[in-house]
Amino acid sequence: MKKDTGFLIDMDGVIYRGGELIPGAKEFIEKLIREDYPFLFLTNNSQRNCRDVVAKLHRMGIHVQEKHIFTCAIATARYLASQKPNGTAFVIGEGGLLTALHQNGYSIVDDDPDYVVIGEGRTILLESVDKAINMVMRGAKLIATNLDPYCPSSNGTIRSGCGAFVSMIELATERKAFSAGKPSPVMMRLAKAELGTRSFQTIMLGDTMETDILGGVQMGFKTVLTLTGSTDIGDLEDFAYQPDYVIQSIEELLEKGAFEAIIKGEAKPELVFA
Template identity: 65%
Template structure:
């Protein structure tokens, strides 16, 4: 079998809410049994990798903390590579704060090097006002991701990081730099974490504008699953296409299809 590894989105791909998508546990645990490398990628900066791992373990996935790569991790590592022991004013929660501390950053309320925006369920307008003024005084504006909204299950959504960032950009006149999917920063970090080359990397995701766009731009093999955000009718609106289209990750339990994904990239609609 040709060497390949997998970058895998989570919500809408391997689970919805607190329930695994049928076939997902078998597929992921099967990758582990085959010794094939994989890494979960998420644009949710709220939770630490340990928190995410705990949730997956409860569902039956045999995964470790090191199998999780969040946009908070990517953001912290990127900033540490640009400025060691920097300072940041943060609108976000535990996952982002933990990664910044781990990267040697100090969280401050005055004259930060960076203003960093992540997800948050209890964001005060006072914090947003402070962030705007810091950016206008020279702090660099960083977004963990630019997702406009986040699905909560049962057809419900909450405001995403991108919506808050858009408000700050409009108020300050300064554009944010985003590190999360589809940014090549996060995609490249994830590939390197698995020690894979471009043609050895497969991305499985449910969102055209993040998972498929980001991975496709990097030259990875892309697999779109229709079990999450993107539906089949949506595909006509995009100027790019995934290499494979599946109903859900359960389809990859079909050995013939799995082997095609593991081979040379082909434009195949595997929906049935």
């Protein structure tokens, strides 16, 4: 029987780090599937479509389905479809974003679009940025799939994120982009609706205070910060908001009583609490 409590789970820094699976991640997801807890992997990466993400997870030994993946590209496309059905977009981005827009009734154009939509890309040309700037100056609305300034790479370095690309257009046009990705309530609300849970029954599990935890706090979700990603325990004092729980890694949720304590909102001495 499907449980009332559901999980929204960030990926990089929670399930894997670069190309390496974090200990306990596979077993935790198997537990959710076995015990019929609804869950979604929530990612601010708009490059890959759901099938590609599933294939990556399968290679790591985590056997999930496309229905378990919810990307900022999907959130962006659904938001645009709700604002202007069957609209048009000039896109700087890759396959995941293009697929999501097409699936939600949008046409990709090279002239006079309703929206300029920016996602991640490994080969973004200055010519495309200049084109986007002129479109926004002529009235197209500027949309970002997320505002992350950088993204981690598989070799441990970082690369420019969507927010870095968008900032160029914002600076040139003096227009601010609207973002539907984490921590935007747009993405968090859409993901919760997919789970079919109520706010207090939704648990956000992530490694980043500025996106995962902030998004969950703003929506009234229970929030669990894991320290296997971009946040150290000492960083918490820099934020005006705090997660409900702090764990060393996802493996802690497999320990006796820890999972149940978080489900029920109870304290457990072995866990670190903010």
